[in-house]
Amino acid sequence: MRALVPARWPRAGLGRAAKVALLLAVILVTVPAAGYFYIMEYVRSLTEQVHVEIMEMNIFVWEKKIAINATVAVNNPSDFDVDITSVSFDVLYEGEPVGTGKALRSFRLRPHSYENIWLLILPKPGETFYRMLEGLTKGGVWVTIEGTIHAQAYVFGLFTYPIDQSFSLRRKIEMELPLDIENLGDYIQIRSMRVLRPGTVIEVCLEIRNPLADAYEPLPFNITNLSIEVFVNETYFGTGALAEPVQVPPAGSTEARLLIETTEEAVRNLVEASLSGMSLVMESVGEVTVRIYDIEITRPIEYDQTFSVGMGPSIESLFDFRVRNMSDLGVRDGWHEFEVWFDLRLPAPKTPLDVELKYNITYFRLEIYDERDRYIGEAELLEPIQAELANTTKLAHARLRIKESVFHKAVRGESREITIAWRPRNLKVCIQVYSIEIEMEREELNLPPLVSLQVVIGGVKMVSPSALQHPPVVTEAYMTITNPMDFDIYLLSLNGQPAIGFDMYCLEHGRYLGYGYLMENVTIRAQSTKGIAITLVIVEQGADHLMAAHRCGLLICVTPWLKNGYIVLGILGLVFTITFEVVMK
Numbered sequence: 226m227r228a229l230v231p232a233r234w235p236r237a238g239l240g241r242a243a244k245v246a247l248l249l250a251v252i253l254v255t256v257p258a259a260g261y262f263y264i265m266e267y268v269r270s271l272t273e274q275v276h277v278e279i280m281e282m283n284i285f286v287w288e289k290k291i292a293i294n295a296t297v298a299v300n301n302p303s304d305f306d307v308d309i310t311s312v313s314f315d316v317l318y319e320g321e322p323v324g325t326g327k328a329l330r331s332f333r334l335r336p337h338s339y340e341n342i343w344l345l346i347l348p349k350p351g352e353t354f355y356r357m358l359e360g361l362t363k364g365g366v367w368v369t370i371e372g373t374i375h376a377q378a379y380v381f382g383l384f385t386y387p388i389d390q391s392f393s394l395r396r397k398i399e400m401e402l403p404l405d406i407e408n409l410g411d412y413i414q415i416r417s418m419r420v421l422r423p424g425t426v427i428e429v430c431l432e433i434r435n436p437l438a439d440a441y442e443p444l445p446f447n448i449t450n451l452s453i454e455v456f457v458n459e460t461y462f463g464t465g466a467l468a469e470p471v472q473v474p475p476a477g478s479t480e481a482r483l484l485i486e487t488t489e490e491a492v493r494n495l496v497e498a499s500l501s502g503m504s505l506v507m508e509s510v511g512e513v514t515v516r517i518y519d520i521e522i523t524r525p526i527e528y529d530q531t532f533s534v535g536m537g538p539s540i541e542s543l544f545d546f547r548v549r550n551m552s553d554l555g556v557r558d559g560w561h562e563f564e565v566w567f568d569l570r571l572p573a574p575k576t577p578l579d580v581e582l583k584y585n586i587t588y589f590r591l592e593i594y595d596e597r598d599r600y601i602g603e604a605e606l607l608e609p610i611q612a613e614l615a616n617t618t619k620l621a622h623a624r625l626r627i628k629e630s631v632f633h634k635a636v637r638g639e640s641r642e643i644t645i646a647w648r649p650r651n652l653k654v655c656i657q658v659y660s661i662e663i664e665m666e667r668e669e670l671n672l673p674p675l676v677s678l679q680v681v682i683g684g685v686k687m688v689s690p691s692a693l694q695h696p697p698v699v700t701e702a703y704m705t706i707t708n709p710m711d712f713d714i715y716l717l718s719l720n721g722q723p724a725i726g727f728d729m730y731c732l733e734h735g736r737y738l739g740y741g742y743l744m745e746n747v748t749i750r751a752q753s754t755k756g757i758a759i760t761l762v763i764v765e766q767g768a769d770h771l772m773a774a775h776r777c778g779l780l781i782c783v784t785p786w787l788k789n790g791y792i793v794l795g796i797l798g799l800v801f802t803i804t805f806e807v808v809m810k
Contacts, residue, residue: 279398280341284444293324293346301334306379307388308333309342314372314392316346323354326372365399409513410528412436416480419581424492424659429465429483435473446517447472448481453511453526455485457495463487465509493663496582496656505532546570546621547711548675551799556629560602563625563799569610570618586610587662588655589623593675595631596646602627604649604675609657625675633804643680643805648672676796678714679707682807685729685761687781696768702741702761702787707754715795716747716757725759727790729767731783732808734774738767738785785809 281296301307312328326346334340348354360366376388412434419428433448451467468482498505508529515522546569554562569586589606607622627647649672656663683703692698704725708714716724723742730737741761749755763771775783790805 279396282398287345287347290347292348295326295344295346297342297344298339299334299342300339301336303378304336306333306335307376308379309374309376311375312342312344312372314370317369317371318353318357318360318366321353322349323357323368324348326370365397367395367397370394370396409436409515410509410526413528415507415530415532417581418495420492420495420583420658421484422659424661425487425489427463427485427487427492427495428468429485431481431483432478433471433473433481434478435475438476444517445472445475446515448513449516449521450514450523451481451483451511451526452513453483453509455487456508456510457491457498458506459508460491460494462491462495462507465511489661492658492661496584496658496663497665506530507532548797549620551625551797553799553801559629560626561629561632561801563627565604565623565625567621567623568618569621571612571616581613582658583611583613585657586612586654587657588653589621590651590653591649591670592651593625593627593647594650595648596644601631601647632801641682641807641809643678643682643803643807645676645678645680645803647675647677649675673710677709678794679709680792680803680805681705681707682787682809683756685785685809687783688763689779690772690776690781693763693768693772693781696763696765697739698763698768700761700763702759704757704759705754706749706757708749708751710751712751712797714749716743716749717793717795717800718744718746719793719800722793724793725757725791727787727805729761729763730786730788731770731775732786733784734770735786736767736770736774737764738770738783739763741787 278298279295280298281294283294284292308331309328310331312326314326315322316324316326324346326344328342328344330343332340332342357366357368371393372391374388374390374392376390378386378388414432414434415429416432417430419430420426421428435446447470448467449470451465453465455462455465463485465483465485468484471479471481473479506529508527510527511525512523513526515524546567548565548567550566552564554564556562586606587609589610591604592600593602593604595601602625604623604625607624610619610621612619631645631647649670650668652665652667652670654665656665681704683705686701686703688698688700706714706716718724723744724746725741725743727741728737729739729741739762741759743757743759747755747757771781771783775781785808787805787807787809790807792803792805794801794803
């Protein structure tokens with residue numbers, strides 16, 4: 226930028242201003258033509274002393290267009306005022322025009338002083354301008370500014386001299402431009418996923434923050450396109466594209482939807498990871514197109530996000546069930562069949578991110594093993610279950626088949642225990658996500674038994690020989706029943722028949738001694754143990770045998786053999802009978 230002023234002379238005598246005025250008057254009077262050209266050259270010579278310094282540059286919006294506000298300090302080395310009426314210029318970067326500039330108002334430069342002037346630079350759309358902005362973020366760029374200053378100088382108050390001065394400046398400019406499009410991935414967070422029809426489309430909800438939020442004057446910007454390839458745990462997952470353009474506000478964040486086209490196998494892996502709480506590393510590579518008002522640019526983008534929740538839940542916790550009701554369908558071909566209604570509790574797994582997934586359980590099968598790890602039956606789903614990844618409970622309908630031999634227990638030895646434990650193993654589940662079927666298997670399950678019960682025959686209260694002289698003799702046998710389940714069970718006396726009954730024999734001689742019975746209903750509460758006294762009747766022939774063969778002074782010494790024993794149980798509305806045989810050593 227060039228100003229018009231004669232070179233400074235030493236201050237002496239009349240003073241520099243008076244001398245210059247006098248000299249100019251003489252020249253103008255005596256030699257008009259020569260005087261004009263002398264003044265013009267004289268003023269132009271002062272432009273060499275003009276210094277221009279770019280003080281500050283900021284991005285802002287001008288009439289809905291992105292623009293650059295340049296604050297420039299300009300000095301006036303002359304002894305007179307100079308009014309800048311207009312400035313127009315072009316900005317060149319790498320030899321190409323990237324913008325046009327102008328002053329929006331006139332301003333006056335005082336003699337021998339610096340003035341800050343405000344210039345507007347409007348960019349020309351294109352890659353070159355954006356490369357210049359990127360260069361600004363990496364330490365500055367060198368640009369060439371070419372233009373014209375239109376001004377008028379007031380020469381010592383004698384006359385006004387118009388100036389139309391072209392100029393060319395090459396300067397290094399620096400400014401802070403916080404938007405780094407290639408690092409835009411640092412401002413993107415994956416918040417949730419949702420599986421859409423037909424099962425191979427994943428909707429990903431993104432939160433996008435504005436990297437310009439901390440700028441001098443933050444700007445909104447639009448993401449018009451985002452096309453990526455997605456990898457999960459270093460395995461190709463699918464291709465994604467922005468569902469619709471989004472605008473990111475100057476401050477805060479916005480949500481965007483990314484639709485990923487994937488494969489059935491990838492969805493299977495995602496569902497299994499979601500159900501088991503596995504950690505996920507999601508990596509995305511592709512291109513993003515950003516538009517800031519009238520500037521649109523496309524650049525590569527990479528971002529990754531790790532989702533970790535530590536040790537995931539077991540599959541058992543995802544299929545936790547409690548039997549609600551059982552109906553006895555009778556015995557068929559050596560199998561006791563039951564219709565079972567149970568609550569299938571589906572707790573929301575601790576997923577590494579929010580996954581919305583609706584699915585159907587189309588197949589559900591369990592094998593049942595007893596307390597000695599012997600296969601005794603199976604349970605199989607009769608109707609599909611509609612489910613989702615959420616804390617929910619579904620009523621399920623299944624068929625249970627148990628070997629008939631399980632209901633007959635022969636117990637010998639000192640323990641005198643009857644243990645019933647129907648333990649589930651070998652789980653097989655088929656989950657259908659729209660058209661995709663996912664099969665899951667687990668051999669060993671950490672699930673409570675479907676039915677669990679422990680009966681301990683405590684002993685027989687044997688009477689004295691004197692009491693046996695007056696048969697029949699009534700005494701007691703003792704039993705404890707432990708119910709470890711989450712629901713009550715019952716001893717049931719039905720149709721005048723005992724809830725518990727057995728015959729007692731002498732083990733050594735096989736002679737019939739009498740019988741025991743319980744004629745009342747008894748409730749054994751969940752998670753409790755109850756002691757039960759059973760009426761024992763020693764009949765006349767039994768009393769005679771005990772007196773003749775087992776009298777030991779004042780005692781009776783005999784090993785009872787309980788045969789034809791049975792216990793009638795009520796469990797979840799089901800009535801079934803356990804038979805037993807126990808030697809009371």
